[in-house]
Amino acid sequence: MNFEKKLIVNSDKENLLTELITSMNECVSFYFSVAFVNFSGLQLLLDPLKEVQERGIKGKIITSTYLNFTDAKALERLSEFNNVELKVFVTDKELGFHTKAYIFEYSDCYKVIIGSSNITQSALKSNIEWNVEIIAKEDAHFIKKVLNEYNNLWDYSTLANAEFIAHYEEFLKSLKRSQLTQQMIYENKDYIIPNRMQKRAIENLDRLRHFGESKALVIAATGTGKTYMSAFDVKAYQPKKLLFIVHREEILRKAKETFETLLPNSKKTFGLLTGNYKEKHADFVFATIQTLSKCYHEFSRSHFDYVIIDEAHHATSPSYQGVIDYFTPDFTLGMTATPERSDSGNVFDLFDNNVALEVRLHEALEDVLIIPFHYFGITDIESVDLSDVNIDDIAELTKRLKVNERVDFIIEKMNFYGQDGEKRKCLGFCASIEHAQYMAAEFNARGYKSVCLFGSHSPEQRERYVRRLEDDQDEFEFIFTVDIFNEGVDIPSINLVLMLRPTNSPIVFIQQLGRGLRKHANKSFLTVLDFIGNHNKTFLIAMALNGSRYYDKESLKVAIVTGFANVPGCTHIQMDKISQERILQQIDNENFNSMKYLKEEYFEFKKLNQGHIPYYLVDYLKYDGAPDPIKFIDKEKSYLQFVAKVEKHDKLKTLLLDDLFESAIKELSSMLPLKRIYEFVVIKYLLDYDEMDIHTAKMEILKMIKHVDDDSILHAFECLNQNYYDSGQKKSKPKLFQLQDMVLRKTEPFANLLLNEEYKRYIEDAILYGIFRYEKEYKEEYYGVPHFKLYEQYQMMDTAFLSNFRKTHSSFRGSGLLANGKEYFLFIDLHKEESIKESLNYKDKFLDEQHFQWQSVNNTTQASERGQNIIKNKERGVNLHLFVRKFKQLDNKVEPYIYIGKGDSIAYESERPITVKIKLENEVPASLYNEFTIQV
Missing domain, CATH: 3.30.870.10 (Endonuclease Chain A)
Incomplete structure (x- = not known):
C-alpha cells in the first residue's frame, strides 16, 4: 500500500x-x-x-x-x-x-x-x-x-x-x-549560571576593561535580567567596595536581594542607604539617589572601586551629576531599558559611548528573557470609520472610538480569546484621557471592575490599583491608560493587553506590548488583542511586529502572509483576513522612500522625543522600533541636511554653509551604515589626537571586536587617505586625512574645523552612530577577509572595499560577476522588474534552501580561464560568494544585495552562458528563503 x-x-x-x-x-x-x-x-x-x-x-x-x-x-x-x-x-x-x-x-x-x-x-x-x-x-x-x-x-x-x-x-x-x-525547587546559589545575554554582556565588559575603558552601558528590555547580569559581573570582578545607585527604593531592595543571592560566600556585608536606612559602612552599599545626593561627601572620592547606576537614563539629571562627578571608581556600569536623551544630556556620553550590550524585543524573545505573546489583530467594527481622520486629531479620534457597540465587541473578543490564568489582569491603551475614562465607565457598567489611570495620578494611587490588580482575590481586573506605564509602574503579572487606539508609531506599540512581557510565576504567555481600524497607517503595526528596523515593502509583505514566521519561540501573530488584506494594500500604495512618507516618519519620531528636534543620529538608538535614519541620509546626503530642510531650520542651514563641514558630514554619512568598523574607530581616535599608527589602531579596534588583521588596518588607512578614489571622487570629496610613513594624521583644514565645538559635535555624532549600529548588527565577531557577514545587505562596490581591493573601488561594478584574485563575487537579480508578474523568466533561481542555479554572462565558455574557475572552483581554490536580491528596485530606489555565503559548483551545462548548479555552504534561513521565493 x-x-x-x-x-x-x-x-x-x-x-x-x-x-x-x-x-x-x-x-x-x-x-x-x-x-x-x-x-x-x-x-x-x-x-x-x-x-x-x-x-x-x-x-x-x-x-x-x-x-x-x-x-x-x-x-x-x-x-x-x-x-x-x-x-x-x-x-x-x-x-x-x-x-x-x-x-x-x-x-x-x-x-x-x-x-x-x-x-x-x-x-x-x-x-x-x-x-x-x-x-x-x-x-x-x-x-x-x-x-x-x-x-x-x-x-x-x-x-x-x-x-x-x-x-x-x-x-x-x-x-x-x-x-x-x-513545588519549591531546591536551588544551590553557587550554581545559578548566567543566561546567553548575561554571558555576552560580561565578555564585552571584560574586553572593554582589558583595553583600559572604565565605563560602559548595557541596554536591555525590562525584565531581561540586567540586575543579575551586573551581579555576575561583580562576582567575577571582585571589587572591595561597591555602590549601587537607583532612584526608587523598591528597585533597590530587589537589587540587594539579587546580590545577596548570587554572592552568598563573598564575606561581604550588604547595606541600604535610603531615607529609612543609613548602612554606610557596608562593603556593598545600595543607595537611592535622593539620599546619596545629600551625603556622598561623607565618603572619600576613591571609596568605591565599582559603581552601578541602574535606570541609567536618569543619570543625566542634576541630582546624579554631582554624585557621578565626585566618585572616581575603577569601573562604572550603567544599565537601562531605554537610553533616552533628556534636556540635561546624553546618556551615551556619560558612559564614554561604550555600549557593552544592547538587547531589544526580538532578541529578548529569542533568548527567552521575556515571555512569548499571542497577538490577535482583529478588524474593528464597521461603525467606527477612521478612514478620513487625522490620527493626531485626538478629539475627533476619541469621539469616533466612544461607541457602545465597540465596547460590546471588545468584550465579546476578550471573552472569546481569554487569557493565561484564572483572573484577568489587563492593561487597555486608549487614545486620550477622555477615551480611557469612557472605557473604564462602560466596563464598570457591564460588571467588569475597572479604573482609568494617567499621568496626573499620584504614584500612591497608581500603586494601590496595581496591588489590587495583582491580587488574585480582588475582583478588580482592568486599568485603562493613555500614557505608557514607564518604569515607575511595573506589573509583572499582566496577562492581557488591549490595543484600543490606532497605532501611529511602532515605538509606542512595542513599549505598550512590552508592559506585559515580564516573566511571572503564574503566566506562560501574554494575550494581546489589537482592534485594527480602517485608518491609513495600519501597516505600522506590521513594522512593529516584524522586529526589523531595516525593512523594505517586500520583506514586510512576506512577513504578513507568513504570519510573521520570523518571530522566535512560542510567540504567535495572527491577523484576520480583512486586516491582512488592508495592510497589504496600504503597503503596496505607500512609497517608503518618498519625501512625504519620510517627513511623516521624522515628525512622529520628533513627537516621541518630547517635541524636541532630534538633532543627532544617536537619538534614533533610543527606542526599539525607531525609524532608520539612513533613509533620511539617502534622501539629502546627510542627516543634518534632511533636518534643516524639513524643519526649515535657519541655524542648521547656516552651519551647512561652511563647505568643508558640509562635505565632511556628507563624506562620513556616505559610509553609513558601516560594513566594517575599522575606519570609524580610527576617525573617532583622531578627533582627539593628532596621529595614529597601525599598533595604536589595532588596540583601539580590539576594544570593539575580538580580532583584526594588520593588512585590513593598513587598507583602512589607505581608504581614509583616498588611495582608491577615482579622479572625480578626489575632486568632489574633502581630504580629511593624510597617510605618511604608515602614520595617519588629520589634514590641517580638518583639524581646524574640529576646533569648532559645534562642528565637532555633529561629526562625532555620525561616527558614534556608525559604531553603535555596527556593534548592534555585527557584534564583536571578526569576519576575516573578505569581511562579509551572512545575510547582511551589501552594494556592489562594498565588495571591493571589504576584500581589501587595491585598485580604484568605483571600477568594481558592471556585469553579474566581479573578481578580486581568487575571490569571485556573483551578483544576482531574481526578478528584473518591481512586479514579479512583469519579470522575465530568469534562469537564476533557488532550487531549494541549499542549492542555487546561476547563469554566467553570455560570453563565458567552459574552456576559458574564468569558466574553469567557476565550474571547478573548489579544486582551483576559487571562492564563489553569492549576493542575491529579489528586485533591482523598489519604490524607485536601488535595492541592496543580501550575502548568502559561499558555494561550490556541483553541476554545469551549456556555454555562452554556462548554467551552474551551486551548493551553498550555509542553508538559507527559512524567513529569508521565503522572502526571496514567495510571491505576494
Missing part, C-alpha cells in the same frame, strides 16, 4: 500548529486524541475551531487527566464549541495516557498525524517534537486500525460535561493548595 508520508518538526521553516490549521481548513471532520490540552495551546486553535464550526464541520477530541496537566479552563473553553464532542480519559496510578494523534477525514482519504506533540503552545510551535504525517485511503489497513483504536478510546472515555469539568477544576484547586510546599 502506498502512503504519502512526511516528518513535521518545529523549526523556522514549519511547525505543527500551521499543519493543524491548514488541515482543519480543508477537512470534512476531525478527531484528536492528546494526553494534555493547555490553554496556551488551545488559544492558538480558537479561530480555526470557530471557522470549522461556522462551516458545519464536526470534530471529536479526547484528552486525559494524566498527571493532572490538562487545564480545566481549556476543557471549559472546548466544551463551548457546539461542533466538538469532548471526552476525557480518566487515568489512575497504574494506567498512563500518552497518545498524541490528530486525524483528519477528507472526501477521498484520511490524514493522520501521530507523534510527540500535545496541545500546548511550546509543543505546537517551539519544542523539539517529531510528528509523522501519513495520508492514505479509507480502506487502507493502517487507517482502519487507527480509527478502530480511536473509537475504542472514545467508548472508554468520560463525557466532559459541565458537572465533570467543575469537579475536575475543584480537584485541581485542592491539589494546588495541598502541594504548595512541594
Whole structure:
C-alpha cells in the first residue's frame, strides 16, 4: 500500500500548529486524541475551531487527566464549541495516557498525524517534537486500525460535561493548595549560571576593561535580567567596595536581594542607604539617589572601586551629576531599558559611548528573557470609520472610538480569546484621557471592575490599583491608560493587553506590548488583542511586529502572509483576513522612500522625543522600533541636511554653509551604515589626537571586536587617505586625512574645523552612530577577509572595499560577476522588474534552501580561464560568494544585495552562458528563503 508520508518538526521553516490549521481548513471532520490540552495551546486553535464550526464541520477530541496537566479552563473553553464532542480519559496510578494523534477525514482519504506533540503552545510551535504525517485511503489497513483504536478510546472515555469539568477544576484547586510546599525547587546559589545575554554582556565588559575603558552601558528590555547580569559581573570582578545607585527604593531592595543571592560566600556585608536606612559602612552599599545626593561627601572620592547606576537614563539629571562627578571608581556600569536623551544630556556620553550590550524585543524573545505573546489583530467594527481622520486629531479620534457597540465587541473578543490564568489582569491603551475614562465607565457598567489611570495620578494611587490588580482575590481586573506605564509602574503579572487606539508609531506599540512581557510565576504567555481600524497607517503595526528596523515593502509583505514566521519561540501573530488584506494594500500604495512618507516618519519620531528636534543620529538608538535614519541620509546626503530642510531650520542651514563641514558630514554619512568598523574607530581616535599608527589602531579596534588583521588596518588607512578614489571622487570629496610613513594624521583644514565645538559635535555624532549600529548588527565577531557577514545587505562596490581591493573601488561594478584574485563575487537579480508578474523568466533561481542555479554572462565558455574557475572552483581554490536580491528596485530606489555565503559548483551545462548548479555552504534561513521565493 502506498502512503504519502512526511516528518513535521518545529523549526523556522514549519511547525505543527500551521499543519493543524491548514488541515482543519480543508477537512470534512476531525478527531484528536492528546494526553494534555493547555490553554496556551488551545488559544492558538480558537479561530480555526470557530471557522470549522461556522462551516458545519464536526470534530471529536479526547484528552486525559494524566498527571493532572490538562487545564480545566481549556476543557471549559472546548466544551463551548457546539461542533466538538469532548471526552476525557480518566487515568489512575497504574494506567498512563500518552497518545498524541490528530486525524483528519477528507472526501477521498484520511490524514493522520501521530507523534510527540500535545496541545500546548511550546509543543505546537517551539519544542523539539517529531510528528509523522501519513495520508492514505479509507480502506487502507493502517487507517482502519487507527480509527478502530480511536473509537475504542472514545467508548472508554468520560463525557466532559459541565458537572465533570467543575469537579475536575475543584480537584485541581485542592491539589494546588495541598502541594504548595512541594513545588519549591531546591536551588544551590553557587550554581545559578548566567543566561546567553548575561554571558555576552560580561565578555564585552571584560574586553572593554582589558583595553583600559572604565565605563560602559548595557541596554536591555525590562525584565531581561540586567540586575543579575551586573551581579555576575561583580562576582567575577571582585571589587572591595561597591555602590549601587537607583532612584526608587523598591528597585533597590530587589537589587540587594539579587546580590545577596548570587554572592552568598563573598564575606561581604550588604547595606541600604535610603531615607529609612543609613548602612554606610557596608562593603556593598545600595543607595537611592535622593539620599546619596545629600551625603556622598561623607565618603572619600576613591571609596568605591565599582559603581552601578541602574535606570541609567536618569543619570543625566542634576541630582546624579554631582554624585557621578565626585566618585572616581575603577569601573562604572550603567544599565537601562531605554537610553533616552533628556534636556540635561546624553546618556551615551556619560558612559564614554561604550555600549557593552544592547538587547531589544526580538532578541529578548529569542533568548527567552521575556515571555512569548499571542497577538490577535482583529478588524474593528464597521461603525467606527477612521478612514478620513487625522490620527493626531485626538478629539475627533476619541469621539469616533466612544461607541457602545465597540465596547460590546471588545468584550465579546476578550471573552472569546481569554487569557493565561484564572483572573484577568489587563492593561487597555486608549487614545486620550477622555477615551480611557469612557472605557473604564462602560466596563464598570457591564460588571467588569475597572479604573482609568494617567499621568496626573499620584504614584500612591497608581500603586494601590496595581496591588489590587495583582491580587488574585480582588475582583478588580482592568486599568485603562493613555500614557505608557514607564518604569515607575511595573506589573509583572499582566496577562492581557488591549490595543484600543490606532497605532501611529511602532515605538509606542512595542513599549505598550512590552508592559506585559515580564516573566511571572503564574503566566506562560501574554494575550494581546489589537482592534485594527480602517485608518491609513495600519501597516505600522506590521513594522512593529516584524522586529526589523531595516525593512523594505517586500520583506514586510512576506512577513504578513507568513504570519510573521520570523518571530522566535512560542510567540504567535495572527491577523484576520480583512486586516491582512488592508495592510497589504496600504503597503503596496505607500512609497517608503518618498519625501512625504519620510517627513511623516521624522515628525512622529520628533513627537516621541518630547517635541524636541532630534538633532543627532544617536537619538534614533533610543527606542526599539525607531525609524532608520539612513533613509533620511539617502534622501539629502546627510542627516543634518534632511533636518534643516524639513524643519526649515535657519541655524542648521547656516552651519551647512561652511563647505568643508558640509562635505565632511556628507563624506562620513556616505559610509553609513558601516560594513566594517575599522575606519570609524580610527576617525573617532583622531578627533582627539593628532596621529595614529597601525599598533595604536589595532588596540583601539580590539576594544570593539575580538580580532583584526594588520593588512585590513593598513587598507583602512589607505581608504581614509583616498588611495582608491577615482579622479572625480578626489575632486568632489574633502581630504580629511593624510597617510605618511604608515602614520595617519588629520589634514590641517580638518583639524581646524574640529576646533569648532559645534562642528565637532555633529561629526562625532555620525561616527558614534556608525559604531553603535555596527556593534548592534555585527557584534564583536571578526569576519576575516573578505569581511562579509551572512545575510547582511551589501552594494556592489562594498565588495571591493571589504576584500581589501587595491585598485580604484568605483571600477568594481558592471556585469553579474566581479573578481578580486581568487575571490569571485556573483551578483544576482531574481526578478528584473518591481512586479514579479512583469519579470522575465530568469534562469537564476533557488532550487531549494541549499542549492542555487546561476547563469554566467553570455560570453563565458567552459574552456576559458574564468569558466574553469567557476565550474571547478573548489579544486582551483576559487571562492564563489553569492549576493542575491529579489528586485533591482523598489519604490524607485536601488535595492541592496543580501550575502548568502559561499558555494561550490556541483553541476554545469551549456556555454555562452554556462548554467551552474551551486551548493551553498550555509542553508538559507527559512524567513529569508521565503522572502526571496514567495510571491505576494
